[in-house]
Amino acid sequence: ELSKWRPEVIELWEKCSVPETINKETFQKSFIRHVNTTLARSIYNVDNFSAYQATAHAVRDRLIQRWNETQQIHTERDQKRVYYLSLEFLLGRSLDNALLNLGLKDSFGEGVKELGFKMEDILDQEVDAALGNGGLGRLAACYMDSLATLCYPAWGYGVRYTYGIFQQKIVDGYQDEFPDYWLNFDNPWELPRVDIVVDVQFGGHVNKITEGDKVRHEWIGGETVQAVAYDVPIPGYGVKNCINIRLWNSKPRRKFDFGKFNAGEYDQAVQEQMKAEFLTAVLYPNDNHMVGKELRLKQQYFWVAASLHDIVRRFKKSQRDWNEFPDQVAIQLNDTHPALAIVELQRILVDEERLDWDAAWDIVTHTFAFTNHTVLPEAMEKWPVPMISQLLPRHIQIIFDLNLFFLQRVEKFAPGDRDFLARLSIIEESTPQYVRMAHLAIVGSHRVNGVAKLHSKLIKETIFKDFVKYYGPDKFENKTNGITPRRWLHQANPKLSELITETLGHKDWLKDLTLLKKLEESVHDKEFRRRWMAVKHSNKVRLAEYIRDVVDVDVNPNALFDVQVKRIHEYKRQFMNILGVIHRYNTIKSMSPEQMRDVVPRVVIFGGKAAPGYYIAKLVIKLINSVASVVNKDSTIQDLLKVIFIPDYNVSVAEIIIPASDISQHISTAGTEASGTSNMKFVLNCGLILGTVDGANIEIHEEIGDDNIFMFGHLAEQVDDLRYAHRYRDVPMDPHLDAVIKDIESGSFGEARIFAPLINTLTFGKDYYLISDDFGSYLDAQKLVDEAYKKEKDWVKKSILCTANMGQFSSDRAIKEYAESIWGIIPVKV
Ligand code: TH1
Incomplete structure (x- = not known):
């Protein structure tokens, strides 16, 4: 008599369960119900954070339903x-990702707007x-x-x-x-x-x-x-x-x-x-x-x-x-x-x-x-x-x-x-x-x-x-x-996603990334190139605003944005990057005003955490910030160079930085970076990369071709011999590197003794990560980047070809x- 399996009981259960169809109106009801009951608030005290919680709970209800159905079917089968x-x-x-994956972003966006909120502000509340x-x-x-x-x-x-x-x-x-x-x-x-x-x-x-x-x-x-x-x-x-x-x-x-x-x-x-x-x-x-x-x-x-x-x-x-x-x-x-x-x-x-x-x-x-x-x-x-x-x-x-x-x-x-x-x-x-x-x-x-x-x-x-x-x-x-194109393009770069969908005439590329190949046909379309560039520019403006908010430095969105964001580690060679920045700074400083006119303005952006016990990695951060504070204040270089360290790099910050890069650096000593995955994210977001012959850089190179990537440095098979040479012979330091080191030691970037342990890794430490060996070809590659960036039309073409050829690097391919x-x-x- 009391059995919950009786047909009429089952029918009642089904009738009362959350409705399968969801639209703006049912969402709004759910939102308000969560404000009132889950959060115990009313219209008079719903701030952005409560609105985030209510939206999240409305989405959560849908997820749980789908979760249940999935588990049930998987158990049955x-x-x-x-x-x-x-x-x-x-x-x-999770909120933005869930809304996009469930296809609810537009209707819920409308829904919160009518209730007096902006979806953007709501999304920004989530930790x-x-x-x-x-x-x-x-x-x-x-x-x-x-x-x-x-x-x-x-x-x-x-x-x-x-x-x-x-x-x-x-x-x-x-x-x-x-x-x-x-x-x-x-x-x-x-x-x-x-x-x-x-x-x-x-x-x-x-x-x-x-x-x-x-x-x-x-x-x-x-x-x-x-x-x-x-x-x-x-x-x-x-x-x-x-x-x-x-x-x-x-x-x-x-x-x-x-x-x-x-x-x-x-x-x-x-x-x-x-x-x-x-x-x-x-x-x-x-x-x-x-x-x-x-x-x-x-x-x-x-x-x-x-x-x-x-x-x-x-x-x-x-x-x-x-x-x-x-x-x-x-x-x-x-x-x-x-x-x-x-x-x-x-x-x-x-x-x-x-x-x-x-x-x-x-x-x-x-x-x-x-x-x-x-x-x-x-x-x-x-x-x-x-x-x-x-x-x-x-x-x-x-x-x-x-x-x-x-x-x-x-x-x-x-x-x-x-x-x-x-x-x-x-x-x-x-x-x-x-x-x-x-x-x-x-x-x-x-x-x-x-x-x-x-x-x-x-x-x-x-x-x-x-x-x-x-x-x-x-x-x-x-x-x-591989990386998921849902988060790393659709969610992080909505404007580019929209342009791609409009150009291809479908959204299927989000489930089969090799379909991006068809974008190649549009490289000759001037209007398409203009729009492609406009998307990049607006992403750079967004990043410039973020930089102003978090580090209070103004950067010019028309400059070349050069990015290295990843965990700070000696093998990833952020040290080589900042040494290269010092070289660039000194080169600009030695120029006449006429020569300066020919320089491509650059914003060099760093981000990443060092393990709390990793002393040398933490010194690299200090050096970057010391260089930044000298360079960013120096009016004699006419804003041709800015150096930014973005604090607290994490997934959400990556979603802002990656779509805004022109060039990103993946410059590990050959043979040390197993794969790298941010390299894939940058190229998918039509940023070119400057990289060593290491990890997935090599396969990205194979896919996008010689013209659309800047590769440099020694090969993995040479590393043993180079290390041996440092250990047992007197290998002279690269002359440009030597000059940069002397500059640091002269106190140009604050008290020199602070950086002595870092510099010692190159000398007493026998340069284990081969910075001296790669420094010359690194600077040469950077010159090529500058030259290429001056040819705007060619640059945009390269940028399009990058995205178009990233089909292989979807995590869907890897998982299959x-x-x-x-x-x-x-x-x-x-
Ligand atoms: C990283 C690798 O360094 C990187 O190259 C690779 O793309 C990524 O894994 C995914 O495959 C690694 N992270 C860790 C973290 C710990 C220990 C070993 C590795 S390797 C804690």
């Missing part, structure tokens, strides 16, 4: 899913979800957008950090860090799942239990921390599919130490519980650099254990045989950060599900695949064996067993070759011993991939070459990175490649 494990998801803002450092985290976000848009059954798993990447302020030219407490106001883009809670265990000990001729292991004792799920819906573009990123938050268990409690130490008992919350408190702010903090290892295991528990629970609901696990589940490891998942799955299968070791291992290795994102030695994760033993006593046993069986097979392949065994071993035999996470990830995966052609070649020839010998080359693939050649999943459209 029960096809193979991919789980993307990433310790970082750099999502940025970034900045749960990542840089390229790796943003790649994960672009991939989720593509997975949703292409209707793949996919989930992301990550950590819900209470503090995202720190906020950067510039004080007296130096970087200062401030906590990013992004959850200060309610976050409408997450659904707390208070009912989805996983116990995660740390410490304790392992009992070996013999049952007949079998032994099993029991991991007991230690502390338990609870993982609570928060779901973040990710809507696809132009489809109803909406996928999920599940972020785990740590919280104390409600049970606590009653011994202490009874002894009157109530406060201490509570304090110990509170430590649990600390586990997911903060994102580690290091990009491309490993810092071996115990808390970081705990974060990694906490997240991996909760995610695998969830994945296994979902699989077990389907009542299939365990050997079908790899047919239902693909797990992608975004770098080595989740490599413990390999060990955790083996543990679950052997200790909890009682599969025998080899059968379990066969399942594990067919489930996992691993993406490597860097070859920098300082970024390679390795954890001390004693630290893992303390925290995860059963896992360290499994690691040693895995390694033993692995090395036994290697020994058969290369009998007696002890060096070969030592090089391949998961364990580094030092004091203490270390676990090499990349080795663990390779041994536990069926596929390993790099993120651009050169990078994938380099990992096979250098860091993983012994594994290629052992496994053969087929286990190693390339999957060149992963889906087809690694994951074996097929789309399920809602």
Whole structure:
């Protein structure tokens, strides 16, 4: 009688659920309802922020509906899913993206306008979800957008950090860090799942239990921390599919130490519980650099254990045989950060599900695949064996067993070759011993991939070459990175998006980026070129206004905007850029007024965060700001040069900067930048690039052709010899560089001693990143940029050809490649 499944009850449920059609009027109703009930406000106290919240909640309602439908259909179909494990998801803002992907921007824009608000102001209220450092985290976000848009059954798993990447302020030219407490106001883009809670265990000990001729292991004792799920819906573009990123938050268990409690130490008992919350408190702010903090290892295991528990629970609901696990589940490891998942799955299968070791291992290795994102030695994760033993006593046993069986097979392949065994071993035999996470990830995966052609070649020839010998080359693939054209063109550059749509006569290019190729036909159309330039100009005006707001410097939108925005790192060589700026400044200063008339005015724009503990990177920021304050005040150079450091570079700021660039710099030492993804964003937004023969620059060059890119510098294969020369011979410094260094040392940009440690990297430090070797060709390339910019018509043509040839670099292409050649999943459209 009371059954909720009775037809009339179901009918009532359906009638009362949120209507599927949504338009301006239903949106306005929803907006006001949220103002009144969710926010408990009235027409008299709705500010822009409340309007943002109300709009966000109205959109959230739609997302949740789509999310539910998608999950229901994916569950019904029960096809193979991919789980993307990433310790970082750099999502940025969600409202604009959701409105555009759902096709609601226009109607909701009208709706808020009638209610007395401007959509622009509303969008500007949102704080970034900045749960990542840089390229790796943003790649994960672009991939989720593509997975949703292409209707793949996919989930992301990550950590819900209470503090995202720190906020950067510039004080007296130096970087200062401030906590990013992004959850200060309610976050409408997450659904707390208070009912989805996983116990995660740390410490304790392992009992070996013999049952007949079998032994099993029991991991007991230690502390338990609870993982609570928060779901973040990710809507696809132009489809109803909406996928999920599940972020785990740590919280104390409600049970606590009653011994202490009874002894009157109530406060201490509570304090110990509170430590649990600390586990997911903060994102580690290091990009491309490993810092071996115990808390970081705990974060990694906490997240991996909760995610695998969830994945296994979902699989077990389907009542299939365990050997079908790899047919239902693909797990992608975004770098080595989740490599413990390999060990955790083996543990679950052997200790909890009682599969025998080899059968379990066969399942594990067919489930996992691993993406490597860097070859920098300082970024390679390795954890001390004693630290893992303390925290995860059963896992360290499994690691040693895995390694033993692995090395036994290697020994058969290369009998007696002890060096070969030592090089391949998961364990580094030092004091203490270390676990090499990349080795663990390779041994536990069926596929390993790099993120651009050169990078994938380099990992096979250098860091993983012994594994290629052992496994053969087929286990190693390339999957060149991609970016989502929805955020990085449609959302960030609405005017260019509109012009493209009008010119092509459709919006299909947003789902098939290769269709941009047709823009090539319009390069000869004068009116089209004029409009193309007008879009760039208005984006430069927008950036100039932003620059005035944040650093109080006026820049001329007619100048050439030269941009380098990315994490500050020695290998990315922002130092070389600012040294080049000093050279330019001194060149202009030495000119007669007639000569000056021939100079192309430039605004050189920097942005990016340095890891808080990275002393040299922070000095680079100081140098940039010191140069800026001298150059920007110098009236003798007639505004021919301005230097700007934009503070707190993040996804939202990138959306303003990228569409406004004429030239952007991607100038890493050859062989060091695995791919880079901002290079793709700039070129897609019709900005030319100045780059080294590194990462995805090479493939961009292949696509857009020699005439539309400025490449310079030594090649990756020359780097070893050049470094050797610096180390063992007296290599004279490039004369222009020498002059610039002497200028800094003479105090032209403030007290010289401040910069001594930075300059020492070139001298005592043997110029590890080869700035001197590339400086001459860098300056030459910059000259070519100046000359090319003077030929306005040709420049616009180049700019159009850039955008037109970026089809390959959509994350849709990348995701299809992963889906087809690694994951074996097929789309399920809602
Ligand atoms: C970056 C790479 O440096 C970059 O070249 C690449 O485009 C991007 O990943 C996406 O593939 C990396 N970020 C990190 C961050 C950490 C550790 C290693 C890397 S590699 C924390």
